[in-house]
Amino acid sequence: MTRTQRQDHSRTTELHDRLWQGLETLRRHARARLEIDTRALAALRIALGTIILLDLFHRAGSLEVFYTDAGVYPLAAYESTYGRYTGLSLHAASGELWFQQLLFAIAGLFAVALILGYRTRLVGFVSLVLLFSLHARNPAVLNGADRLFRVLLFVALVTPLGERWSVDALRRGSARRTVVGFGTAALLAQPIVVFTQNAILKHEGERWYAGEGIGVAITDDAMTIFLGNHLGAYPGLLEALNWAWVTLLAGSAAFLLLTRGWLRVPVVFAYLGAFAGLLLSFSVGLFPFVLAAAVLPFLPTQFWDALERLVPARVAHWQPRTSWLGPVGRPPLEWRVLETLRQRGRDDVASFVTDYGRSFLTIAGALVLAWILLFGAAHVSSYDVPDEINSPHLNEQRWGLYAPDPSESYDWYGTEARLEDRSSVGAFGDENITADRPPDASQEYEDFRERKYLESVRDSGWGDSEGIIATSYADWACEQAIEEYGDDEVDRVIIYRFNQPQPLEGEYEEDSTHYTVIERSC
Template structure:
C-alpha cells in the first residue's frame, strides 16, 4: 500500500508568511510609532496646561462664577442639561472653580510626564468637558476635538516612550491595535468632512473664502492684517488648503516620505493659522495629534539626538523612585479580560463621534438639527461650508442720572461707527469668543449688562448693550454698521 504522506509544512509556513506580510502592511498604515505616542502625549499635555493657565485662569471669576457675566442661573435657563452634569456648576464660588481648574492642571501634568497617563487622559477629558459645559459660549471646535482625542488616547499605551513609568519597548517599530487605527481614522474623518463641506460651498469653490475670512477684523491678528493686503496670495491659500484637505486620506494611505510630506503640509497649515487668526488651542491640538502619523524613519533620527543628549539616563533616578510598571501575571489576565470590552467601547465611541459630526455638519439630517442647535455650535467644520459674511463688536451704553451717556468700553461718547480695529473693543480673546458665540441667545446678554451696572458708579441709571454688525465680502466692509440692541438693565 502506498506510503502515507507526511504533513506538509510548506503551506503552513506560507500562510504564516502571508499573515505576517499582511500585518506589516496594515501596521505601516494604521500603526503608531511608540515615540510618536510619547511626543503626542507631551504635546497634548503642554497645550492643555497653557490653555488653562494662560487663557482661562485669569478670567475664571468673570466667566465661570455667579459673580461674573454667566451665572449658573443663566446656564440653567439656556442649557439645563449642561447645568445638571457640569462639576463646575456645583457651586458658583470662585474657590470651587479654582479647585477644579487646579485638579485639571495636575492631571494634565501627569499626562505630560507619563505618570498613569491613561487615567490622566480620562480624568482630564472629563474635567475639561465639565469646564466647557459650565460656559458653552467659550468653546470652539478645537476644544471638542481635544476632548474626543483624550478619550480615544486612553486606549493607547501612552507610556510607551519618554515616560516616567517604564513600559517594555515593543519588538515592532509600530504599535498596531484597534485603538491606533481608531484615533488615526478619527483625525482623517475630521479633515475629510471639512473637505466635503468646502466642495459644497460657492465661496470656497470660487476661491474667495479665505479673502472673506481675512476681512473679519475681530478675528485676524499678528500677520493676518498684513496678509489681508494681498488678495492674490489669499486666493492661492484658498486653493492650497482645499487641496491639502482633499489629500487627507494620504495620512493613512501613504507611507514613508509621502506620509511625512503630508503631515508636514498639515502642520505647516495649522501653524500658519496660529500666526494669522485667533483660533485658540485648535492649531496646536491638531499639530500634537498629527505627530501620531509620523513614521519610524523620522523618529529614528530624533531618537539619535535624544540618545546623544543622554536624556534617558537622566530620567532613570526618577523612574526608580516611581517604580517599575511591569505587570504581574494576574494583572495580565485582568487586562486581557478587559481588552474585549474596551475594544467594543472604542468602536462605539468612534461611531458616535463620526455620527455626531455628520449631523453637526448637516451632512445627515435629524429632527433636532437646526441653525441654532448645540450640535452645530460644536461642529468641526471650521469655516465650512461658508465662512462668516460679517463681524461684530459691542457698545455698552451707560446712562447717568444727569442724562450723560457714555460707552463703558472706552469711556467715550456712544457711537456705532466702525472702529479702526474691532478686536480693540474686546478686553480679551475670551470676551471676543463669548460675544460671538452668545449673540442671539435669549438671556445671555442680560447678566453682562447687570455686571456692567455693578462695575460702574452709583449714579448710573441703566446699562444697554448693543451688538454692532459689519457685513463684509472678499473686498472688505459692505455698507454701514448695523446696531442690534441686546439687553437693557436698570441699575440701582
Template sequence: MKFLELYFRKTFTVDLRALAVMRIWLAGIVLIDLGIRATDLEAHYSNMGVLPLYVLHQFLWFPQLFSLHALNGMWQFQAVLFMVAAVFAVFLLVGYRTRLATIVSWVLLLSVQNRNPLIGQGGDDLLRMLLFWGIFLPWGAFYSYDAVKKQQPDLQENTSYFSAATVAYIMQIALVYFSTAMLKNSPEWHTDGTALYYALSLDQILMPGGRLIYPYPELLRFLTLTTYYTELILPFLLLIPVYNNFFRMVVVLVLLGFHIGISLTLFVGLFYLINIASITGLLPGPVMDWIDRKLLRVFRKPYTKEFREIFARITQQPKILSFQVSLHQSIIEKDNRRYIRNVLVAGMLLYCIWWNLGTTHLPVPKMPEGSKWFGYMFRLNQHWGMFSPIVFRDDGWYILEGKTEQGTLVDLNQQGGEINYTKPASVVSLFKNDRWRKYSENYLFVKNGYMRPYYCHYMMRIWNESHPGKPINQLEVIYMKEPSLPDYQVSVPTREVLCSCALAAE
C-alpha cells in the first residue's frame, strides 16, 4: 500500500499555478462558447427554431437528463440564462467564489448542451468533464480574487497538490486519447494510413492548411499513422512516476502541436482550444516558476515578509491557545471532508473509466443499461469517437432552393442568388459557425429524419421575414452528394432532396 501511495503521489501531483492557468483558459472558452451560441438563440434554443421542446423530448430526451434551458421555449428566457452563465464564467475567470462559480458554470453548460444535442461535438464533452473535475480541484488557489483575499502564505511555499481529483483530471486526459485510438480500429488508421486523406477530402471541414498538404499521399499516410500511434502511446507517458516533469512536457508539447495542426487543416470549432486548455494543468513546477516570474506574478498579491512573521507569531503564541485548539478542530473537520470528497471522486473516476473502456473493443464488460442513469444524470457519459472507426465518406454541400411567388428559383445559401449546382469555392464558408456545421452533418442521417421539416420551415420563415420584397412560398433542402473516393478519384455529385416544405394555403 505504501508503494501504491508513493506511485500515485509521484504520478498525479500537479502544480496549483498550472491548475489556475487552466481555470482561466477554460473560463475564457466558456465565454467564447456562450458568445457563439448566443448568435443563434432563436434558431437553436427556442420553440421557433430548428428543435422545439416537444421534438427534443420526443426524440432526444432521457428521463435522467436535466436542463434549465428546456423549461421554456422563448428565446428571451434563453437570453437570461445565457447572461447568468456569462456572469459566473467571469467569476470563474477572475477566481471570485471559485468553487461556486465552477459548479454554476458546469450546471449551466450541462443544461445548454442538453437543450440541443444536435449541435454538440467532442470538445463539448471534454469541456463539460474538465469543469466537473474542476469542482473538486483547488484551482482558485492562485491568480484569483479568492487567493488575494485569503492571503494564505503556506500556498506561496508549496505549490504542489495531490488528491483524487488530480488523479481524475490526469486520467480524463489519458482516457480521451487512448479511447479514441481504441475506437479507430479500421485499416485506414493503423495499416493503410488513408484516414487523413479521407478527412481532408471532406470539403465541409477542409481548411487552407489542409489544402496545402492534401496533394501529398505519402505525407498524409505518415501523418495518419503518427496521429494513431500518438493517441495510443502518449497517454501512458502520463503514468510514468519517474522523470515526471520531462514526460509531462513531452505530452504538453506534442499535444500542443497536434491540436494546432488540426486547427490549421480542419474546421473543428472550439475543439482544439478546449484540448489545448486541458493540458495546461499538466505544466510542471519549474515551467510554472518561469511563467509565474515572467508573466503572471502581477495577477496575484505578493505576501510580505511582515505578514509571514505575524502569521507565525499568531500560530505560536501561548496566549491564544484557544485559537490553536479551534484551528486544530477545523483541520480535523477539513480532513474528514477531504476524505469523503476523495472517496466520492475516486468512485466517479472508476465509473468513467468503465464507461470509456466499455465503448471500445477491449475485452471489458459493457456497462449494464441499469447503471447508465447516473452517467446521463451528471453527463459523465463519454464517447471519443472522433473520425472512428472510419472517416465519414458522404461529402457534399447544401443548396437551399427557394421558389418565389413568381416561380423564380433562388438559393438562400447564396443570399438569394440564381441557383447554381456547381460546388462553391469554399464549402466551409456556407456555415455560420461550427454549431451549424455539426447540425448539417446530423441532418444527413436517415435516423434524424424527424429534424428535417423544422429546419426547412425555419429557414423559409427567416428568409421571408428578412426579405419581404422577395418572399418564397416553397423551399427544398438539397444535398449535392459527392462521396469521397480513394486515390484522388472525383465522384459525380448527385442531387438529393432531403426535405421539401411550403407555406400553408390561405
C-alpha cells in the first residue's frame, strides 16, 4: 500500500469513526428522551383502568335510557344509523337491560384486573374490545374524549404496561427499570400529536391567537361549570390563561420531548395543572382525565425515585409473596409452555417463539407510530392518505376541541307535550317549556352525554340519518309523557331547540330564539 493510499485509508477510517460516534451520540440522546420508566407505565395502566371504571359508573346512571330498547336509542335505531359501527357492538346482541348490566359488570371486572396488572396485555385487549363495543352501541353520546381514550388504550397495549406494580411482575419475579422502542415512542407521540394538531387547527380561527379563545369559550353557559362560571369577571386572567394554553399546545413537542430528567417534571405538572383547570371549568367529558393519563409516561426516573423516597421504609421495602396469590401466582401459561418445550429438547422451537413474539411487538409498535404520525399530519395538511388505508376506523387522529374557534352561541332543549284539551305541559312532568334563558344552561342537562345526544337529535331532526335519532327520541318522549299524564291525555310531543348568542362584554344583547326540532303524534 502506497503512502497516498495509507493516508486515504486513514482519512476514511477517521471519517467512519466520527460518523459512528455522531450516530451513537444521537442514539443516546434519542434514547434518553424516548425511554419510559416502567413505574410511569404502571401509573398509566392504573389510570386507564380507573378511567374505565369511572366511565362505566357514570354511564350506569343512564344505562336504560341510552343502551336498551326501552330508551331513546333502541336496536332499530342502532341498525339504521352510524353505518361504520353496524355489527361491531357486542352490546347490540340484546336490547334488554339485564344484558347491558351484565356487560357493564364484566367490563368492570376486566378494568379491575387491568389496574392490578393481571395478564395485562390480554386483559387490556379485552377491555379495549368492550370499550369499543360500548362506544359502537350508541355513538350519539360520544365526544372526542371517548375516541381519544380508546386510541390511548390501544397505543398503550404495545408497551409493557404490566412490567411494574403488577401481578404479572410478581409472577415473573423480575422487572426492567426503563423501556424504549417503537412502542414507547408511539405512546409519547400520541399526546404530542393531539396538542400540536389542535394548536394548528386553532390557528385557522381568529380567536385563540388573538388572546380571546378562553374568554369566548367561558361564555358558553351550556359548557361552563364550577370555576368557569366565575372566571368571566377577570378578563385579564382569561387572556393570560389563553396564551398559556396556546403555548402549551403549540410548544408540546419541544417542552415534552426536548427536556429530560428533573427539567421535564415541572413541564409535565404544567400540563396536569391545565387539565385540572379544564376539569373544573368546562363540561367536556373524559378529556381532562384522558389527557392527564396521556402525559404520565413523560415523568422521568428521577421523579419516581424521589416519590419512592417519600414512602416509609417499611412500606418501600415490603415485598409481597407470590404464594399469597394462590393459583394466580403460578408462572404465566406461556412461560410454562416454553419451559416444557425446553425440557423436551425443543430449544429451537422455544427460541423461535420467543424471538417471534419480540419481533411482532417491535413491528406492531412501528406500525402504530407510523399510524399516529401519518393520520395526525394528514388531518392538518393537504396530504391525502392513500385510498388503500383510508378507512374510517383508521382515521381516528382528529383532535379539534374548541377549534378553530369556540362557539359564539349555545343551546338547550325542551320537550313539550300537547294534551287532548290543547293545553301544553312539560313532557317529563316538569314546568311548562319557555324560551326564557335559564340561569345556568349547563343545568338543563343531566350530564354531558345527554347534551351530546340532544345535539344528535337536533342534527337528525334537520334531516340527517333519515331522522331516525330524532323520531326515536320523540317516541320515547311520548312514552314518558303518557306515563306521566295518562294514555288518553297526550296527543303529541314537540322537541324545541333554544339558541342563545353569547354575551358580549358580560351583557346579553340578543334574545334567545327557538326552533322546532321534531313534532310527533303519540
